[in-house]
Amino acid sequence: MLTERSVLAPGAIEARARNLRGEHVAEPPITEPARPHYAPTSERSLRPVDAAAAFGVGERVRAKSMSVPGHTRTRLPGYIRGHTGVVDIVQPAHVLPDTNAHFLGENPQHVYTVRFDSRGVWGPDAEPFALTVEMYESYLETTA
C-alpha cells in the first residue's frame, strides 16, 4: 500500500535494508505521496449505525463463499466461507476494514458473533466443539 500510494518508491525498503547491512546501493528518489481525500470520523472503530441489524440472535446464517469483484473480505477467514452457523450475539457496529483500510470509506455495519459446529466445518470425524467467529454483516447471507 505504501508504494501504491507513492509514500515509498518501489524498491526503497530493499535498497535501504541492503545499505543497512553494509552494501552500497543507490536508493530510489523520494516520491510525492498521493494523499487520499479521506479523514476518519472518529479515532476508534466502533460507529453508531441507523439501520436495524439484518440478522437476529438464533437466526441461521451462511458465510458467503463467492468474492464480490473489487472487494476482498479481509476479515472473513477462508475456513469458514460457505458454512452455516447461528447468530449468538449481535455486537456493536464497526467500520469495515475491507474498505476503510483502502481509503474507500468506513462503511460501518453490524457485526455478529456466529456459532458453528466443528463437524459442519471440518467434517464428521472432527473433534466435537463449537467455534465462534465475528462476521461483518456484508459477509453473511440468509439460508432460506
Add this chain to the structure above:
Amino acid sequence: MTTTGGPGDTPSVALRTEALEQLLTERGLIDPKVMNEIITQYETNVGPLNGAKVVAKAWTDPGYRRRLLQDGTAAIRELGFSGQQGEHIVVVENTPTTHNVVVCTLCSCYPWPVLGLSPSWYKDPVYRARVVREPRTVLSAMGLEPDDDVRITVRDSTSEVRWLVLPERPAGTEHLSEEELVALVTRDAMVGVAKVTAP
C-alpha cells in the same frame, strides 16, 4: 565473518523493518519516540496483572461478576483499564462444563488493556491454524486436558471484538483474599489455554 549471504540475498525481515522505520521517520510520517513509548507502555505498564485484578474481583464480588459478563468493556473500565485493542471486550466464563479458548486466526488480535502484548505462541501460525481445528489436541499439548463432557468453544477474534476468559476459581482458595487471588491468575488462563491452580 557474518553469516549473512552475499549481495544476491534478500535482507532479513529485521533489516527490512528497520529500513521501513527509517524511511517513514525521514519522511516525517512516524515518530520513533512515540513508537518506543507505546512499546514501553504495553511491555511494562500494561500487562496480564490488569486482567488478573479483573478476574479476582469477579471471583470475590458477585455483583461485579454479573456486570463483567454482561458488559465486559464497562466493567473493566470500572477498574481503570481501557484503551487501544480494548474498545469492545466480551468476557466469557469457564466452568466445570464449559471451556472457552481464544485465538485470532487472521493475525494476533488480543485484548491489550487487560493482557498487555500477546505472547509469541499466540501469534504462531501453528497455534492459530490448529486450535480452530483440533482444540483438545492443542490444549493437551499445552498441558490442559478438559474432561470429555466439557463443551469447548473456540473464539476466533476476527473483528474489533476482543475476548477475555474468566477462568474457574480453583477449589481450596475460599480463604484467600482478593489480593492473594490476583497472584494466582495467569495470562494463559485468561486466554483459555490453562486453568488457574490453587497454591
